Amino acid sequence: MNSGTDELSSEAAAALTFAVDDLAPATPPALTDLLAGLPTRRHARFVDDVARLLDVDSSCADRLLGEIDDAARWEPGFLPNMELLHVDGGAKVTDAITGFVRLPAGAHFPTHRHLGDEQVLILQGYCREGDTTLGPGSIITRPAGSEHSFDVIEGGCDLLYLAIVHVGLELGELVLRADDPRA
Numbered sequence: 001m002n003s004g005t006d007e008l009s010s011e012a013a014a015a016l017t018f019a020v021d022d023l024a025p026a027t028p029p030a031l032t033d034l035l036a037g038l039p040t041r042r043h044a045r046f047v048d049d050v051a052r053l054l055d056v057d058s059s060c061a062d063r064l065l066g067e068i069d070d071a072a073r074w075e076p077g078f079l080p081n082m083e084l085l086h087v088d089g090g091a092k093v094t095d096a097i098t099g100f101v102r103l104p105a106g107a108h109f110p111t112h113r114h115l116g117d118e119q120v121l122i123l124q125g126y127c128r129e130g131d132t133t134l135g136p137g138s139i140i141t142r143p144a145g146s147e148h149s150f151d152v153i154e155g156g157c158d159l160l161y162l163a164i165v166h167v168g169l170e171l172g173e174l175v176l177r178a179d180d181p182r183a
Helices: 003-023 029-036 044-054 058-067
Strands: 083-086 096-103 108-114 118-124 127-129 132-134 139-142 147-152 159-166 168-171 174-177
Touching: 044 058, 044 118, 044 159, 159 168
Parallel strands: none
Antiparallel strands: 083 096, 096 159, 108 147, 108 168, 118 139, 118 159, 127 132, 127 147, 168 174
């Protein structure tokens, strides 16, 4: 080939590219609006509940939910295969153990007693407590002195939940309070 043909080929390719771009359908405004309204974080639907339970504003709750996907933020928990992500809440939870808890499918959380009220918000996975199955969006409130255990459903995904445990909890000989770094 000679250089005249090469120039023609480059010019033709450029013209064809512009022609194809002109033929590409534009995204309809309704679709653009719909896509813009979708949450950018996988747990975004829980922002309002997390904000209310932790006594923080929605931007703080959104940031905390975003930290769930940062593996470096998680620490080993006080039970085998348990992981904890400690978070700080507002004035209403200063006496509480506050954070996200992750347990693998098939895990058992043994019987324990709450020294103060407890609130839990399940973000992912399912667990069974007695005859009740709880899953994403479930908010459970238990009074001080209550005792319970639960099992993470076998064969599913990890259980991920936010826990606000006022005062602390007793698990056999282990007593965890809000100021305990293991909690």
